[in-house]
Amino acid sequence: xxxxxxxxxxxxxLKKGIRIDGRKLEELRPISIETxxxxxAEGSAKIIFGDAEVLAGVKMAIEKPYPDTxxxxxxxxxxxxxxxxxxEFESGPPSIESIETAxxxxxxxxxxxxxxxxxxxxxxxxxxxxxxxxIVPLNYDGNLIDMGGLAALxxxxxxxxxxMNEDGTVDYHVKTDKTLELQKMPVPITVCKIGDLLIxxxxxxxxxxxxxxxxxxxxxxxxxxxxxxxxxxxxTMKDIEKMVDLAIKTSKVLRSKIVEVN
Amino acid sequence: xTFERPSKRKFDExxxxxxxxGVIKKADGSARFKIGDTEAYAAVYGPRELHPKFLQDxxxxxxxxxxxxxxFSGDGSRVRPGPSRRSKEISMVTEKALRxxxxxxxxxxxxxxxxxxxxxxxxxxRCAGICAAAIALADAGLTMKDMVSSVSVGMVRGNLLxxxxxxxxxxxxxxxxxxxxxxxxxxxxxxxxxxxxxxSKEDFFKGLEMVKPALRLIAEKQREALKNKYK
Numbered sequence: 482x483x484x485x486x487x488x489x490x491x492x493x494x495l496k497k498g499i500r501i502d503g504r505k506l507e508e509l510r511p512i513s514i515e516t517x518x519x520x521x522a523e524g525s526a527k528i529i530f531g532d533a534e535v536l537a538g539v540k541m542a543i544e545k546p547y548p549d550t551x552x553x554x555x556x557x558x559x560x561x562x563x564x565x566x567x568x569e570f571e572s573g574p575p576s577i578e579s580i581e582t583a584x585x586x587x588x589x590x591x592x593x594x595x596x597x598x599x600x601x602x603x604x605x606x607x608x609x610x611x612x613x614x615x616i617v618p619l620n621y622d623g624n625l626i627d628m629g630g631l632a633a634l635x636x637x638x639x640x641x642x643x644x645m646n647e648d649g650t651v652d653y654h655v656k657t658d659k660t661l662e663l664q665k666m667p668v669p670i671t672v673c674k675i676g677d678l679l680i681x682x683x684x685x686x687x688x689x690x691x692x693x694x695x696x697x698x699x700x701x702x703x704x705x706x707x708x709x710x711x712x713x714x715x716x717t718m719k720d721i722e723k724m725v726d727l728a729i730k731t732s733k734v735l736r737s738k739i740v741e742v743n
Numbered sequence: 744x745t746f747e748r749p750s751k752r753k754f755d756e757x758x759x760x761x762x763x764x765g766v767i768k769k770a771d772g773s774a775r776f777k778i779g780d781t782e783a784y785a786a787v788y789g790p791r792e793l794h795p796k797f798l799q800d801x802x803x804x805x806x807x808x809x810x811x812x813x814x815f816s817g818d819g820s821r822v823r824p825g826p827s828r829r830s831k832e833i834s835m836v837t838e839k840a841l842r843x844x845x846x847x848x849x850x851x852x853x854x855x856x857x858x859x860x861x862x863x864x865x866x867x868x869r870c871a872g873i874c875a876a877a878i879a880l881a882d883a884g885l886t887m888k889d890m891v892s893s894v895s896v897g898m899v900r901g902n903l904l905x906x907x908x909x910x911x912x913x914x915x916x917x918x919x920x921x922x923x924x925x926x927x928x929x930x931x932x933x934x935x936x937x938x939x940x941x942x943s944k945e946d947f948f949k950g951l952e953m954v955k956p957a958l959r960l961i962a963e964k965q966r967e968a969l970k971n972k973y974k
Contacts, residue, residue: 519863520780522815532768536862538815559814561824565786565858567769572809574825613821615814617860619784620768653819 491690495678509682516639516742524640528632533622537632539614539640543651546609554601555611558587560629567621586630588707589667589698596661623684626696630669631735635742637661667706668735670728671696679723681731697728746902749910757894757906757957762968764882772883776875779908780865785875787883790853804847808837808857810872816861818909833869840873840925840935846886865909870894873925878965891934892962893925896950898942903950905957924954928962
């Protein structure tokens with residue numbers, strides 16, 4: 482919950498085209514990306530947007546495939562809102578916010594077929610690679626879906642398969658140079674509506690003043706592959722059109738940052 | 744035959760240490776502590792009101808620690824998120840390791856929460872967690888008698904070694920003995936002591952002596968981290 486006066490202040494400033502941290506409505510915070518710094522993960526990424534910091538790690542394992550997809554590797558996306566990162570997050574079973582974050586990011590990667598799950602099959606119906614991506618904020622300051630989605634992509638790009646022994650077990654101490662060969666880069670962008678105005682990359686404070694939001698996951702060719710509306714207020718057709726346009730425009734900025742990562 | 748550590752360290756030499764205070768912006772105190780490839784973040788929230796109310800102590804604030812390994816931080820496959828028997832026990836001994844240096848009598852009915860998260864581990868994770876938590880508690884401005892510093896000493900193939908890494912722990916199919924220790928540096932009082940493996944009484948006490956210089960070095964890094972925040 483948020484103090485009514487603070488919310489009013491955010492709204493009034495936005496009408497003048499200014500956000501409480503001094504940014505313009507469509508401006509992103511300063512961004513930095515680091516990859517491959519964790520020794521235990523097959524792939525890792527740290528994304529920083531201003532004061533917000535999000536980690537993603539990829540773990541791979543050999544497991545039995547699902548019976549209905551015997552030739553497909555398994556993708557798993559998890560997100561945990563660490564109480565370490567924000568006094569408002571509590572310990573306990575996964576909150577609905579963490580579940581939504583993980584599911585929206587998962588949907589973008591899955592629906593875009595970012596990597597070929599068939600190539601993860603080792604023995605039909607018996608052995609496939611599973612790829613688990615876990616996303617956590619270290620410093621929470623809003624925009625977790627977009628940052629987590631970007632971190633997931635960077636960690637997937639950075640991931641190297643561990644060595645498989647002849648008996649079919651995995652030697653996690655030896656990394657090969659085999660990558661997941663990402664074919665698509667699904668970038669989730671959340672556009673927030675506050676009053677009549679649209680912003681991207683909201684801080685924690687701004688998120689609390691949001692009336693409605695729309696996450697649009699955008700592909701390289703500007704096609705979209707996943708959507709999620711949130712917030713209590715409805716959106717008009719006109720709103721949605723503007724939000725999708727802004728998401729596509731913003732996705733290009735983030736995509737250019739992720740291209741350099743490996 | 745002379746024994747050589749896989750990392751080429753001297754027997755009483757800990758791994759390289761990095762320590763940093765104030766890394767979590769919304770926390771009241773925080774720290775990052777890295778020893779070799781084991782890395783711990785700690786954040787302190789509080790003193791804040793404790794719920795449910797029956798847990799409150801009208802005489803003093805209480806300390807609550809939560810140790811957790813991130814899903815990608817394990818040596819093998821993914822670590823399932825959420826508490827396990829192991830993480831709950833470590834949380835408890837971490838609390839006991841830190842409590843003796845804290846004075847929370849000025850904050851009745853409150854809790855000081857310490858969250859410890861490990862993004863990567865290579866043995867010695869509870870010790871790294873305690874080191875990070877101690878810096879974070881000091882960074883939060885809580886009254887403390889002294890730092891708490893922690894490292895392990897172990898026995899591998901008949902050799903006493905300070906700060907076992909993963910390679911050393913797994914060298915002899917669980918034959919290695921491992922003794923995690925936390926100490927209050929100024930008084931040399933022990934606040935964490937556990938062990939698994941087999942060691943003679945003589946070797947055990949030799950190990951306790953041997954670990955002291957490494958603990959002093961770690962305490963120095965912890966204090967430096969706090970000073971660096973204000974440079």
